[in-house]
Structure formats: C-alpha cells, structure tokens
Amino acid sequence: MDLLIQFLTNTGYYLATYKHLIMLCIGSTFIYLGVAKKYEPLLLVPIGFGILVGNVPFFKGFGLGIYEENSVLHYLYFGVKTGLYPSIIFLGLGAMTDFSSLLARPKLMILGAAAQMGIFFTLLSALALGFLPKEAASIAIIGGADGPTSIFLTAKLAPHLIGPIAIAAYSYMALIPVIQPPIMKLLTTREERLIRMPAPRHVSKKERLIFPIVAVILCCYLAPASLPLLGMFFFGNLMKECGVTDRLAKTASSAIIDTCTILLGLTVGASTQGDVFLTGKAVGIFFLGAIAFSIATASGLLFAKFMNLFMKEKINPLLGASGVSAVPGSAREVHLMGQKEDKNNFLLMHAMACNSSGVIGSAICAGILWSFMVG
Amino acid sequence: MTGLEAITNQNGWAMALVGACIVFSGLSILAFVISRLQTITALLEKKPDSKPGKKAGKAAAKVEPKSEIKIPSKKTAPILNFTGVEGDYKPLTMDIGGPFQLSHLYTAAEKENLPHPHLSIKHLRETGILTSVGDGAFIWASDNK
Numbered sequence: 001m002d003l004l005i006q007f008l009t010n011t012g013y014y015l016a017t018y019k020h021l022i023m024l025c026i027g028s029t030f031i032y033l034g035v036a037k038k039y040e041p042l043l044l045v046p047i048g049f050g051i052l053v054g055n056v057p058f059f060k061g062f063g064l065g066i067y068e069e070n071s072v073l074h075y076l077y078f079g080v081k082t083g084l085y086p087s088i089i090f091l092g093l094g095a096m097t098d099f100s101s102l103l104a105r106p107k108l109m110i111l112g113a114a115a116q117m118g119i120f121f122t123l124l125s126a127l128a129l130g131f132l133p134k135e136a137a138s139i140a141i142i143g144g145a146d147g148p149t150s151i152f153l154t155a156k157l158a159p160h161l162i163g164p165i166a167i168a169a170y171s172y173m174a175l176i177p178v179i180q181p182p183i184m185k186l187l188t189t190r191e192e193r194l195i196r197m198p199a200p201r202h203v204s205k206k207e208r209l210i211f212p213i214v215a216v217i218l219c220c221y222l223a224p225a226s227l228p229l230l231g232m233f234f235f236g237n238l239m240k241e242c243g244v245t246d247r248l249a250k251t252a253s254s255a256i257i258d259t260c261t262i263l264l265g266l267t268v269g270a271s272t273q274g275d276v277f278l279t280g281k282a283v284g285i286f287f288l289g290a291i292a293f294s295i296a297t298a299s300g301l302l303f304a305k306f307m308n309l310f311m312k313e314k315i316n317p318l319l320g321a322s323g324v325s326a327v328p329g330s331a332r333e334v335h336l337m338g339q340k341e342d343k344n345n346f347l348l349m350h351a352m353a354c355n356s357s358g359v360i361g362s363a364i365c366a367g368i369l370w371s372f373m374v375g
Numbered sequence: 376m377t378g379l380e381a382i383t384n385q386n387g388w389a390m391a392l393v394g395a396c397i398v399f400s401g402l403s404i405l406a407f408v409i410s411r412l413q414t415i416t417a418l419l420e421k422k423p424d425s426k427p428g429k430k431a432g433k434a435a436a437k438v439e440p441k442s443e444i445k446i447p448s449k450k451t452a453p454i455l456n457f458t459g460v461e462g463d464y465k466p467l468t469m470d471i472g473g474p475f476q477l478s479h480l481y482t483a484a485e486k487e488n489l490p491h492p493h494l495s496i497k498h499l500r501e502t503g504i505l506t507s508v509g510d511g512a513f514i515w516a517s518d519n520k
Contacts, residue, residue, distance in 0.1 A: 106409040113402035120391040127387040130377045136385075206416040214408055222401045357402065364401055368394045 015057035019274025026277075027051030027269065030167075039174035040329075043147060046262055047170060050269020066270045077267040080162065083155050085264040086148035087228045092257025093148075093327075093359065094212070094236025095249040102353040103207050104200035107307070108319060112357025114303030115323025118143030118296025119365045126288055131281075134158050137369040139285055142169045143292030144362025145176075146325035151268060152229060153366045157373055163272030164282040168289035176329045179290070180297050180321050184337050187301045188317050192308075193341045195316040197350045205241070212237040219364055225374075226367025230360065297321045300354070322351035325358040457498045463489055464499065465515055474512035477505075 008014060030048030034041040053073070058064045066073040079085040102109060122143045126136035134157040141153045142165060150169040154162050172179065184193075212234035219234075220227045239249040276282070300320030308314045322334045331351035338347040376384060467483040468475050477496055484492035499505040505513045 103409055103412065106406040109402050109406040109409070110399075113399045116398050117395060120395050123394075124382050124387050124391050127382045127385050128378055130381060133385050133387075136387075204413075204416055206419070207412045210412060210416065211409065214412070215405060218405050218408065219401060222397065360405075361398055361402055364398055365394065368397055369390075372390050372394065 010059045012057045015059070017057070017274070019278055020055050020057055022278060023051055023055040023272070023274045027055065030269075033174065040170060042261060043170045043265055044174060046265025047167065047269040047272075050266040051272055052269075053266070054270030054273055066267065073267060073270050076263050077271060079260070079263060080151060080267050080271070081155055081159060083152045083228055085260045086152035086155075087232045088260045089148045089257055089264065090229045090363070091232040091236040092252045092254075092260070094233040094238075095240045095253035096257075097233075097237055097240075097327075097356055097359070098352075099208060099211055099237065099356055100203040101200050101349040102356050103203045103211060105197075105350065105353060107311075107315070108350060108353040109357040109360075110307070111300050111304055111315075111320045111323040111354045112359075112361045113323070114320060115296045115300035115354075115358055116144060116361045116365050117299035118292045118294075118324070119362070119369075121295045121299075122288055122292035123369070125291055126284075129284055129288070131284070132158075134373050135161060135281075137373050138165055139288050140292065141362070141366055141369065142172065142285075142289040143296045144325050144358070144365055145169070145173055145293060145296060145330070146359060146362040147173060148264070149229060149325070149362050149366045151264065153370060156370055160276065161281070161285065162268060164277055164285045165289075166268040167272060167277075168286050171286075172289050172293045173326045173329065176293075176326050177333055179293050180330065180333050181337060183294060183297045184301065184318055184321050184334070187298060188305075190341060192305070192317050193338060194345065195314050196342075196345050197316055197319075197347060198313070200349060205243070208241045209238070212241065215360070219360060223364050223367035223371065225370040226363045229363040229366065233359070233363065293324070296324045300324065316345075316347060316350070318347060319350055319354050322354040323358045323361070325355070325362040327355045327359060328352065330358075331355045457495060460495045460498065461504050461515075461517075464495065468515070474508050474514050476511055477513055480513075 012020075027048045027050075030044045030051065032048075033039045034044030034048060054066055060068070063069070063071045064073075065071060066077050068074055079088075119140045123136050123140035126139045127133065131139060138150075138154040138158040138161055141150050144150070147166065147169050151162060151166050154165045158165075216231060216234040219230050236249070236252050239245040239252060297320075300323035301317050302320070304315050304317035304320035308317065316338065318334045318337055322330045324330050331348060331354070334351040334354075335346070335348040338345045382388060464480065464484060467480060467487065477500075480496060481492050484495070489495065496505070500513075504516055506516045507513055
C-alpha cells in the first residue's frame with residue numbers, strides 16, 4: 001500500500017500545478033496552429049510538442065528533465081545552449097538560398113539593412129522597460145525575424161530567456177501574414193504599390209560562386225562574432241554554387257537541417273517551463289517582439305521610399321517590408337500585396353533578394369550585439 | 376531603473392547608433408562589391424583571349440595589309456584580297472592527289488597558317504576554281520581542263 005501511495009505521489013497528476021496546465025494548453029495551441037492552420041508547421045509542431053514534453057511534472061532527481069544532468073533532453077539541449085543547432089541550420093539555409101536576384105540588383109541589399117533598425121529600436125525599448133542589457137539584446141534580436149539567430153544570441157547572452165524569446169520569435173514569424181499587410185498598406189500609396197520592377201539580369205555562375213567567398217570575408221571581418229552563423233551560411237551556399245559538392249549541399253539542405261530543426265524545436269519547447277514563461281518578463285518579451293517586427297517592417301518600407309527620392313528607376317517600396325529575415329513568408333506577403341493592386345506585378349524574386357539580405361543583416365546584428373555585450 | 380534614464384545609464388543610445396551604422400555600412404559595402412562582381416568576372420573571362428599565341432603571331436606576319444572591313448553587298452567585290460589564293464592552296468593538295476575533301480584542304484591550310492582559310496576556300500568554290508565531283512570530293516578546275 002505504501003508502495004502504491006509512493007508511486008501515486010510521484011505521478012504527474014499529483015505533482016501538476018496550474019502553471020503546467022496552462023503550458024499544456026499553450027503547447028496544444030501551437031500544435032493546432034501548425035497542423036490545422038499550417039502556420040510555420042516545421043517549427044510550431046516540434047516546439048508545441050516540446051512544450052508538452054517539458055511541462056510534464058516529475059520528481060526531481062530522476063534525471064528526466066531538460067535541466068537535469070545526464071537526462072536525454074539535457075544532452076539534446078546541448079546543441080541549443082552552445083549555439084550548435086542554429087549554426088547547422090544556417091548551413092542548410094545557405095545551401096538552399098539562391099542569391100541570383102540579390103546579385104542582379106545589389107541595391108536591394110540596403111533594404112535588408114534598413115529593416116534591421118527594428119532590432120536597435122527594440123534594444124532601446126527593452127532597456128527602457130528595465131531589462132538588463134544582455135536580456136535587452138536577446139529580446140531585440142527578435143526584430144531580425146530570424147528564429148535560429150534569436151536562439152543563438154539568447155543562448156549566449158540570456159539563456160534563461162531562450163524559451164519565451166524563441167516562442168515569441170517563431171510566433172511572430174508565423175503571424176507575418178497578420179502583422180505586415182496593415183503596415184504595408186498604411187505606409188505606402190496605391191501608386192507606389194503599383195511600381196513594377198524591371199526583370200533581373202542573368203547572373204553568371206562565376207558571380208554566384210565568388211559571392212559567398214567575398215561575403216564571408218567582408219561580413220565576418222566586420223563582425224567576427226557573426227562567424228558561427230554567417231560562416232556556415234556562406235559555406236552552405238558555396239557548396240551549392242560550386243557544382244562539385246552537390247551531394248553535400250543536398251544533404252545539408254535536407255537531412256541535416258531537418259534533423260537540427262527537429263531537435264532545436266523540441267528542446268526549445270521543452271525548456272519553456274511555466275515558472276519562466278508565465279511571468280511578467282515573458283509578457284514584456286511578447287509585447288516587445290510585436291514592436292520589433294512592426295518597426296522592422298516599417299523601417300524597411302520607409303527607407304525604400306527614401307531611396308526613391310534619389311533614384312531615377314524607382315523601387316517598389318513594398319520590397320522594404322521583405323528586408324526582415326523571415327524567409328520566405330515575408331517575400332510572399334509582399335508579392336501578394338503587389339498582386340492585389342496589379343495581377344501582373346511579380347515582386348516575388350525581388351522580395352526574395354531583400355529577404356536574403358535580411359538573413360545576412362540579422363546575423364551581423366547578432367554578432368554586433370554579442371560583441372557589445374561581451375566585449 | 377526604467378525609461379530614458381535606463382537607456383542612458385546602460386549606454387543604449389551609443390549601442391543603437393553605432394550598431395545601426397555598422398550594419399548599414401557593412402551591407403552597403405557588400406552591395407557595392409557585389410555590383411562590381413559582374414565587371415570583375417567579365418575581366419577574368421577576357422584575360423585568356425587577350426594573350427597572343429604563336430600561331431596568331433605567324434598569321435599576323437603573313438597577313439597582307441587589309442582595307443577597312445565593310446559589310447559587302449552581293450554586287451561589290453570581295454572584302455579580302457584573294458589574288459593568288461589558288462597559288463597558296465593548290466600546293467597543299469599535291470600530297471593528297473586526286474579528288475579531296477574540303478576539310479582536308481582546310482586542315483592543311485591551318486597547318487601552314489594561311490590567312491582566312493574558311494573565306495579563301497569559300498571564294499575558291501564560289502569562283503569555280505574548286506569544282507565538285509560528287510560525294511563531297513573536289514578537284515581543281517585547272518587540272519580538269
């Protein structure tokens with residue numbers, strides 16, 4: 001009888017609190033959004049399930065929880081804490097990215113830079129709300145709209161906030177179809193949305209081959225702290241473009257990135273526990289994340305309009321909204337917004353150029369913020 | 376501590392301003408370098424063509440002074456001076472003997488570094504100096520008389 005009672009008091013049913021139940025609801029909501037609504041399913045499904053797994057109450061000392069030494073989840077979480085998974089994910093992203101549209105029209109790279117202003121505005125906002133500098137930098141990087149970058153920087157600067165920051169970043173990335181269109185409509189006129197972009201020129205194989213080499217040298221010499229991300233990113237791209245490592249590029253862009261995405265999502269979700277997530281800080285993080293996304297979108301749009309004051313050949317200012325790093329969701333929204341005004345206006349490839357630039361820009365920002373905080 | 380005082384205390388203004396400037400300048404420089412990539416790759420592709428080879432040198436020595444190239448109409452005279460071209464090409468077929476393929480004549484002309492072999496052979500055919508005997512074989516009209 002004592003044995004039975006001891007067993008029952010060690011079950012999750014006995015140990016559960018209201019916080020666990022709330023987190024189970026949040027995890028289930030993420031799974032629902034991923035499966036039923038198809039909002040970023042590759043991210044929300046692992047994260048959602050990870051939240052369910054990570055919020056199963058257990059008796060401490062069994063070596064079960066993600067924060068307990070020698071537990072399986074703890075070993076898998078190693079890749080998040082050290083920044084390994086985000087780096088490997090960037091390898092796969094580089095192997096999947098085609099920079100032709102960016103190389104054909106290099107001016108669009110500046111829109112990617114403009115959209116990163118959301119990061120620095122959020123940094124100031126987070127400091128103003130009382131967050132510590134390292135926490136503020138980790139929250140600010142949400143404005144880059146890049147999940148792996150957010151996780152990478154947070155793991156380095158404020159690992160206790162990985163859960164809420166990762167969930168805020170991925171949630172807002174999934175909500176891009178909700179966040180960006182109203183801002184795009186508010187800050188642009190119909191005439192501006194009707195601007196057609198000229199067809200991009202043909203980009204030679206040599207240019208696509210030289211670009212990752214030049215870019216990694218320029219970017220990483222400028223911000224060496226971005227090396228783990230950009231080094232892998234451009235290496236993946238070089239494997240894709242050189243033509244002699246197709247097998248490696250295919251593996252990086254499929255099996256490797258999928259494996260790391262699974263483990264990253266699951267362990268980030270599992271690390272998101274009620275006592276960290278259900279706090280005032282987490283609410284502040286979500287609020288600041290919304291600001292970060294909005295300011296990033298707006299700054300890209302406004303800078304495109306500013307560029308048009310000096311350019312003979314106008315840029316469609318909608319492209320500024322795709323300067324955030326949310327590939328390809330943001331580019332798709334820009335394209336759809338352009339199509340609403342003119343069905344024959346195809347902005348997708350130009351928007352992808354800005355998107356790719358945003359990936360580079362957000363990684364550079366992460367490196368800059370890391371060196372500011374640690375240096 | 377919150378508000379603007381917190382930002383100032385944590386050096387937030389400097390971090391935001393300097394960070395923004397670094398990102399902007401970095402990506403602007405990268406954009407500039409990318410815009411020059413096309414020129415650089417074009418230069419790399421041109422370089423092997425601009426080196427003079429031995430054959431080109433010999434051919435240059437044998438080429439007669441040319442007049443300015445104009446697009447010819449059918450009624451005007453040929454652009455290049457084909458005077459004596461039969462004398463240059465006929466000895467090449469002595470070794471072959473009898474009817475020969477134009478490709479053999481062309482290969483022999485290239486070995487001897489004769490200028491404009493393609494145009495010359497075309498001229499020889501059009502003027503009837505080279506006549507066809509069927510099955511792709513040709514003979515010199517002067518030998519046939």
